[in-house]
Amino acid sequence: MGIRPFIKQRLGLDSLNDVLLGKPVGEDVNWLFTLGSLSLLLFMVQAVTGTVLAFYYVPSPDYAYQSMEYIVRDVTLGGVIQGIHHWAASAMVIVVVLHMMRTFFFGSYLAPRELTWIVGVLLLVATLAFGFTGYLLPWDQKAYWATVIGTSVPKDIPIIGPYITRLLRGGEEVSALTLSRFYSVHMLILPACMMLFVGLHIYLIRLHDMAGHWREDHPGKSRKHPFFPYSMFKDSVVFTAVFALILVLALVAPPEREEIAGTLDPAYQPRPEWYFMWLFQLLKYFEGKFEAVGSLVIPGIGFLLLLILPFLGRNRSRNPADRPLVSALVVTAFLALVYMSFLGAADSYLPYGKVATIPDRPLHPKEVKGVQVFVDKDCAYCHHILGRGGRREGPDLSNVVAKDRSKEWLIRFIRDPKSVNSWSVMPKYDFTQDELEALAQYILALDFDTYHPRLVDRQKVLEGRIPVKQ
Numbered sequence: 430m431g432i433r434p435f436i437k438q439r440l441g442l443d444s445l446n447d448v449l450l451g452k453p454v455g456e457d458v459n460w461l462f463t464l465g466s467l468s469l470l471l472f473m474v475q476a477v478t479g480t481v482l483a484f485y486y487v488p489s490p491d492y493a494y495q496s497m498e499y500i501v502r503d504v505t506l507g508g509v510i511q512g513i514h515h516w517a518a519s520a521m522v523i524v525v526v527l528h529m530m531r532t533f534f535f536g537s538y539l540a541p542r543e544l545t546w547i548v549g550v551l552l553l554v555a556t557l558a559f560g561f562t563g564y565l566l567p568w569d570q571k572a573y574w575a576t577v578i579g580t581s582v583p584k585d586i587p588i589i590g591p592y593i594t595r596l597l598r599g600g601e602e603v604s605a606l607t608l609s610r611f612y613s614v615h616m617l618i619l620p621a622c623m624m625l626f627v628g629l630h631i632y633l634i635r636l637h638d639m640a641g642h643w644r645e646d647h648p649g650k651s652r653k654h655p656f657f658p659y660s661m662f663k664d665s666v667v668f669t670a671v672f673a674l675i676l677v678l679a680l681v682a683p684p685e686r687e688e689i690a691g692t693l694d695p696a697y698q699p700r701p702e703w704y705f706m707w708l709f710q711l712l713k714y715f716e717g718k719f720e721a722v723g724s725l726v727i728p729g730i731g732f733l734l735l736l737i738l739p740f741l742g743r744n745r746s747r748n749p750a751d752r753p754l755v756s757a758l759v760v761t762a763f764l765a766l767v768y769m770s771f772l773g774a775a776d777s778y779l780p781y782g783k784v785a786t787i788p789d790r791p792l793h794p795k796e797v798k799g800v801q802v803f804v805d806k807d808c809a810y811c812h813h814i815l816g817r818g819g820r821r822e823g824p825d826l827s828n829v830v831a832k833d834r835s836k837e838w839l840i841r842f843i844r845d846p847k848s849v850n851s852w853s854v855m856p857k858y859d860f861t862q863d864e865l866e867a868l869a870q871y872i873l874a875l876d877f878d879t880y881h882p883r884l885v886d887r888q889k890v891l892e893g894r895i896p897v898k899q
């Protein structure tokens with residue numbers, strides 16, 4: 430027996446060939462149907478480049494940043510490989526979303542392919558989870574702060590929320606343990622889930638065949654060609670074009686690196702990766718008691734709708750024109766996501782919050798100075814006042830009076846938070862004694878049991894246009 434027949438027979442390639450490479454595919458399966466294979470090929474690019482990065486990367490706060498620097502500077506082709514890994518991650522999110530849109534508009538998600546769709550939604554979640562966990566690994570400022578915000582989201586879940594946040598972080602704060610956890614999720618758990626889901630997804634696609642065009646009388650349906658080389662050719666052309674683009678981006682626009690996590694920079698504005706920008710923006714619309722609406726309720730409902738999409742609506746026609754309600758819902762949701770992402774991106778370069786909260790009485794000059802420093806340094810980014818302000822880790826400062834803090838305590842704390850709480854995550858600033866006293870005075874003025882609150886425009890505060898007690 431020759432070597433080819435031997436291999437074919439021993440591995441059962443003939444029967445496998447019928448389901449894999451030889452599978453007939455209709456001509457109505459057009460170029461848009463390459464998006465699924467493209468997602469898979471991009472995942473493979475991530476697996477290969479990620480493995481190379483893992484040869485050098487050290488997942489500890491002491492070395493993570495430096496090891497990334499080493500990869501980019503000293504490892505042969507290290508910068509390009511990291512660039513490809515970075516850009517292919519973004520490309521993958523785009524391609525997966527486009528693939529889902531194609532599936533939706535061609536009605537490929539309807540019976541009998543509901544399970545293929547549901548597994549696809551899980552693949553989207555895994556892709557986003559890869560992005561979220563991978564974002565922390567370079568351990569720079571944006572990595573750190575995006576993770577602080579991201580891991581605080583589950584806190585809003587009643588009762589178990591705080592435990593989930595602890596579980597994600599490996600403690601109260603984002604620390605070395607968080608880095609280890611994210612690394613192992615990124616390198617072990619997610620790849621395993623991904624392979625399982627991809628296997629299931631492909632199995633289901635083979636079982637039910639590619640859906641092709643929604644028109645049953647489409648002339649392409651009867652003209653069939655074997656998957657290899659007919660479909661594979663299209664897949665290769667599209668992949669080559671996309672990979673070339675990623676390579677060019679990796680060469681001309683290497684990923685930006687910010688300073689190492691924990692660098693003192695009071696004006697620092699955290700930003701998530703672009704594909705989480707809509708969530709970041711959504712969080713800003715809901716404050717205080719309603720925070721959970723933005724962080725959990727709306728995204729949760731969206732996710733559930735996405736999962737049960739194949740079962741929504743009574744019309745089972747694959748033509749999108751026959752499913753106007755569901756189509757309108759999907760288009761609206763998509764446009765809303767894009768719009769909010771743009772708002773979030775535009776906003777993340779502006780200082781946080783447009784108003785400051787003061788007691789409704791003429792302020793002492795010291796207090797005026799205090800609110801100016803407070804606004805100028807964007808303390809509101811972390812601290813709410815009466816539930817209004819940014820969303821990060823600090824306590825609501827309208828409670829400080831109730832906690833009976835003295836002026837001296839406040840000054841000592843703000844001057845060097847770690848001297849009071851060794852685990853403090855609040856940044857240390859370079860304030861003069863005068864500014865410290867002003868800040869303390871302003872915080873002590875936030876006594877809303879005695880005075881009503883008043884909102885003043887940020888610009889007014891900075892220009893010193895608030896009423897002063899003579």
Ligand code: HEC
Pocket residue numbers: 802803806807808809810811812821822823824829832834839842843846850852853854855856858868872
């Ligand atoms: C990066 C987020 C962050 C920023 C920015 C920030 N803080 Fe904080 N702050 C915290 C956290 C978190 C705490 C809670 C205790 C801790 O971790 O030390 C805190 C605690 C405090 C407290 C003590 C409250 C109490 O009664 O326990 C004061 C006062 C305070 N911050 C003032 C300020 C001022 C003034 C600014 C601006 C100059 C500021 N913070 C900026 C995160 C921040």
